Amino acid sequence: xxxxxxxxxxxxxxxxxxxxxxxxxxxxxxxxxxxxxxxxxxxxxxxxxxxxxxxxxxxxxxxxxxxxxxxxxxxxxxxxxxxxxxxxxxxxxxxxxxxxxxxxxxxxxxxxxxxxxxxxxxxxxxxxxxxxxxxxxxxxxxxxxxxxxxxxxxxxxxxxxxxxxxxxxxxxxxxxxxxxxxxxxxxxxxxxxxxxxxxxxxxxxxxxxxxxxxxxxxxxxxxxxxxxxxxxxxxxxxxxxxxxxxxxxxxxxxxxxxxxxxxxxxxxxxxxxxxxxxxxxxxxxxxxxxxxxxxxxxxxxxxxxxxxxxxxxxxxxxxxxxxxxxxxxxxxxxxxxxxxxxxxxxxxxxxxxxxxxxxxxxxxxxxxxxxxxxxxxxxxxxxxxxxxxxxxxxxxxxxxxxxxxxxxxxxxxxxxxxxxxxxxxxxxxxxxxxxxxxxxxxxxxxxxxxxxxxxxxxxx
Amino acid sequence: xxxxxxxxxxxxxxxxxxxxxxxxxxxxxxxxxxxxxxxxxxxxxxxxxxxxxxxxxxxxxxxxxxxxxxxxxxxxxxxxxxxxxx
Numbered sequence: 001x002x003x004x005x006x007x008x009x010x011x012x013x014x015x016x017x018x019x020x021x022x023x024x025x026x027x028x029x030x031x032x033x034x035x036x037x038x039x040x041x042x043x044x045x046x047x048x049x050x051x052x053x054x055x056x057x058x059x060x061x062x063x064x065x066x067x068x069x070x071x072x073x074x075x076x077x078x079x080x081x082x083x084x085x086x087x088x089x090x091x092x093x094x095x096x097x098x099x100x101x102x103x104x105x106x107x108x109x110x111x112x113x114x115x116x117x118x119x120x121x122x123x124x125x126x127x128x129x130x131x132x133x134x135x136x137x138x139x140x141x142x143x144x145x146x147x148x149x150x151x152x153x154x155x156x157x158x159x160x161x162x163x164x165x166x167x168x169x170x171x172x173x174x175x176x177x178x179x180x181x182x183x184x185x186x187x188x189x190x191x192x193x194x195x196x197x198x199x200x201x202x203x204x205x206x207x208x209x210x211x212x213x214x215x216x217x218x219x220x221x222x223x224x225x226x227x228x229x230x231x232x233x234x235x236x237x238x239x240x241x242x243x244x245x246x247x248x249x250x251x252x253x254x255x256x257x258x259x260x261x262x263x264x265x266x267x268x269x270x271x272x273x274x275x276x277x278x279x280x281x282x283x284x285x286x287x288x289x290x291x292x293x294x295x296x297x298x299x300x301x302x303x304x305x306x307x308x309x310x311x312x313x314x315x316x317x318x319x320x321x322x323x324x325x326x327x328x329x330x331x332x333x334x335x336x337x338x339x340x341x342x343x344x345x346x347x348x349x350x351x352x353x354x355x356x357x358x359x360x361x362x363x364x365x366x367x368x369x370x371x372x373x374x375x376x377x378x379x380x381x382x383x384x385x386x387x388x389x390x391x392x393x394x395x396x397x398x399x400x401x402x403x404x405x406x407x408x409x410x411x412x413x414x415x416x417x418x419x420x421x422x423x424x425x426x427x428x429x430x431x432x433x434x435x436x437x438x439x440x441x442x443x444x445x446x447x448x449x450x451x452x453x454x455x456x457x458x459x460x
Numbered sequence: 461x462x463x464x465x466x467x468x469x470x471x472x473x474x475x476x477x478x479x480x481x482x483x484x485x486x487x488x489x490x491x492x493x494x495x496x497x498x499x500x501x502x503x504x505x506x507x508x509x510x511x512x513x514x515x516x517x518x519x520x521x522x523x524x525x526x527x528x529x530x531x532x533x534x535x536x537x538x539x540x541x542x543x544x545x546x
Contacts, residue, residue, distance in 0.1 A: 020472075058468045059520045065517040147538040207497040208469045208537060216530040244543040245492060252540055377494070380472025 006032045007397050008405055010096040012083045012333075013103035014039040016379045017045020017369020019066040020386035021100055026072045028394060035072045036096065040082040041135060042422055042454040043430060044070075046104060048379065050134040053160035054177035055167065057444060062379060068425060079422040080455075081207030086419040093364060095412045097402040098393050101336065101345065101352075102369040102386070105328035111152065114281040116324075116402065119143070120288030124157055124325035131164055131185075133178030133447035135454075143287060144188035146320020150291050152279050153325035154197035155205040159214055161323055162193040166220045166269040176438070176445040193271050194317060198278040198308045200298050201227065201254040207378075208253040214271065216258070221265025224257050226275040228297060280314065284321050290318045328375040337362065345371050350389030351396075364402050373428055424459030435456050461524055462506035463513065466534040468520035469498035475512035475521065481505055485511060485541065500541035 009025055011018050011375070014037050022035045027161045043049060045063050070077060092099045108123035115121065120143050128130060129137025142274040149165055164177070165381050177185075197204055204211075214222050243251055257273065280292045293315050296308040330345070332338035335354035339346045345367045346353040352367055354360035368389040369382050377385075396402055430448055437446035448454045465475075465484075476487040476499065483505035486492035494533075501512070513521045524535060 055467070059470060061519060062470060062472075062517045209469065209498050209534070212533045212537075213467045213530075215533075243540075245486075245541055246496065248540040248543070249497060249537065252537065378469075378471045378498075380470035381494075383472045384493070387488075 003059070003404055004398065004400065005030075007098075007393075007402075008033075008036070008096045009393065010036055010092045010099045010350055011037045011090075012099065012101045013037075013046060013369070014044035014077070014079075015102065015104055015162070015382075016048055016066075017104070017382040017386050018046065018100075019048075019069055020383040021102055021345075021368045021390055022075060023065075023072075024387050024390040025393070026074050028390075031394075032074070034076070035068075036076050036078060037085055038081045038087070038092075039077070039279035042079050042427075042451060042458065044077060044079065044427060050129060052132075052379075053128075053164065054132060054175035055163060055171070056160075057175065059379070060176070062427075075424075077424045077427060078274050078416065079427055079458075081419055081421055082182065082261070082415065084334035087415050089333075089365075091415045093403075094409060095405050095415065096364075097397060097404060098364045098366060100366040100368060100389060100393065101333070101371055102367065102382075103333065104124075104370045105330045105343070105375045107329040107331045108324070109327040110324060111279065111326055111327045113279055115284065115288075116282055118282055118284045118288050119286065120284065120320055121282045121322045122324070124153070124161055124323045125328065126153065127161060127323055128157065131177050131181035133299045133449040135449060135451050138178065138180060138449045142184065143320055144184065144190050146318075147189050147191045148317070148319040149190050149193045149321040149323070150279075150317055150319045151193060151195045151325050152291075153205070153327070154195050154273065155260045155325060155327075156207060157208050158323075158325040159206050159210050160386070161325065162195050162271045163214065163217065163220075164315065164331040165193050166217075168219060168270055168395075173220075173443060176443065176447060178447050178449055180449070190321070191269050194319070195271065195273050196277050196279060196293065197275045198296055199306060200275050200308075201257050202250060203306065204253065204257065204273070204275070208249055208256070211253060215260075219267050221263070221267040221270040222260055222273070223263045223265070223270060224260040224273045224275070225262065226277050227258070227261055228276060275307065277315075278308065278310065279322075283316065288320055288322055290316050291322055292316050296402045328370070330371045336365070342374065344374050347372055350385075350392045361455050362383040364396075418453070422455070422458045426433065430454055430457050431460055461508055462503035462538075463501050463510065463521055463523050464503075464527060464531065464535050464538050465499055465501055466520050466522065466527075466531045470518050470520070471496070471499060472517060473499065474515040474517065475499065478511040478515045480509060480511060481507055481516060498534075500538045502542045503535075504539040504542070505541050 295313040330343040352362040352365040368386040481503040
């Protein structure tokens, strides 16, 4: 067997990008590939488990694809191992031909609004992590005693949050939302969620598909506010005029939104998509009492793009909860170069560029997913992204550019001897326990959320 | 009687490679892929073989006769990507 017939790769992270990369590596024909996947938490699948909204159960089903990858010969899962703390980059390099980082974005972007520190103002990530049972977020508490909540930003995550906040208990019961969140939401007083977008219809960040999904909700009215009379943000073209591709979809989306403008319903709860409005300050003394907002108008910049410009006209929205949903941000990992401006690991098609600058590469080091290209795209976008990175790994391996692991030296087990590693069989026990709790309660799954309980279950 | 891609589309494009008549767009090889909200089936070209249904990891695809009321609006959305004149 030639040394080039074998390839061992460490994959850091276990979310969609990591899993797609593992699948791409392990399905390579004519090559004996070993993948060691490292995950900081006690459960794999990253945002597929902890990001996808609990009422999007079909989307969550992508996990069965990842489970098939994890069942492939050559795949090993190492949960409860934090790269940079429990094992270093150079230890991983000693044990593998290559290290592929797909650890995503661990921080939130923020608008740095005055009043952000007031209790009742949170990054949306904390709320999403809380209702999805993410161990880092289960201890947050959210005050849902006020009848109104505001979400700043109008991407799909903002719509997820608006839906969860306006869902009745029986609807949430049929999801895999964390039990503690279900209890708190069941006693919620929230009756209206306002989703703020600073620009107009054409720049609504949520997708048309999610807007249609929102309109399909029962017991929740959807209304659109804040459009100006001369709002031409639908590109000035009415849909149905023979447009194709993205312009046709965007025109359709604008048309759906216009139909919702100013609509008043009779449902007990409502979601308001408010456009041309920017947050100025979060108000309140000991807890959030509201949000001061500024009304914008659209102006065309020199390249013809619509930009939001403040009119100076302000307004106060009474609310008890303000969630900022303005995007995620990558953070630097020890031993890995980082572009602070773009908040990604600098790379060329997945090959990590050397910290010293120029076009030199970090040997054997690769990235995929959000930490490679920034936090955009939907889940499956990571498949093509991971495929591009794996193509680079395979090409470098075939060219003999990757250093083989040092088989005579210490082993991966030695390097991890100080860590409390949970493997696939330990995870299998947690997974089985969650499904069995779900069956008992007539729910799809009841997540284990406490580290100690997860560890105990994995070791049972 | 074409198939239709609905709300759950995750853009993983497994359907694009599975389609024998190349009627699902934009695929990863096309310029629009990086920014598209979802993928769409050309109702004129689709031969209703169902190959895409089998490979979709999130059950986003259904034949038009099996669309639920909640999925019905996606029929128009799929058609729109390819031009309303068709």
